[in-house]
Amino acid sequence: MATKIRLARAGAKKRPFYQIVVADGRSRRDGSFIENVGTYDPTKSPAVVKLNAEKTVAWLEKGAQPTDTVRQLLKNAGLLHKVAAVTA
Numbered sequence: 001m002a003t004k005i006r007l008a009r010a011g012a013k014k015r016p017f018y019q020i021v022v023a024d025g026r027s028r029r030d031g032s033f034i035e036n037v038g039t040y041d042p043t044k045s046p047a048v049v050k051l052n053a054e055k056t057v058a059w060l061e062k063g064a065q066p067t068d069t070v071r072q073l074l075k076n077a078g079l080l081h082k083v084a085a086v087t088a
Contacts, residue, residue, distance in 0.1 A: 002026075003064040005056070005074075007040060008033060017041055020051065020070060022059050035059070040073060049073050057083055 002025040009030055011017035018040040021033035037059065038051035056074065060066070060083045066074055074080045 003034065003059070003062070005037065005059060005064050005066040005070050007067070007069060015043060017043070020049075020056075020073070022064055025065075049077060051077055051079065053077075053079060053082075 003022055004025045005020065005022050006029070007018040008021045008023075009016055009018055019036055020038040020040055022035045022037060023031070023033040027033070035055065037055045038049065040050075041048040051074075056079055060074075060079070071080065
């Protein structure tokens with residue numbers, strides 16, 4: 001099973017709010033997921049990202065692949081650097 005760390009959209013029309021979830025790569029964007037690891041609110045200024053660092057790092061070490069957008073969010077939070085240091 002190829003797992004992905006990606007965004008699942010929530011919120012009202014024109015007021016997006018995203019959950020950062022670990023999901024099977026074959027499931028739909030807002031479909032079933034394995035675990036919720038954080039949230040992302042782009043409507044705030046600046047955008048608010050809340051992550052459970054321990055869960056996120058654990059899933060990255062298990063081989064979960066972040067999408068491009070989530071990769072940027074993790075990079076800005078400094079979590080990709082932690083994983084690269086642990087795995088190297």
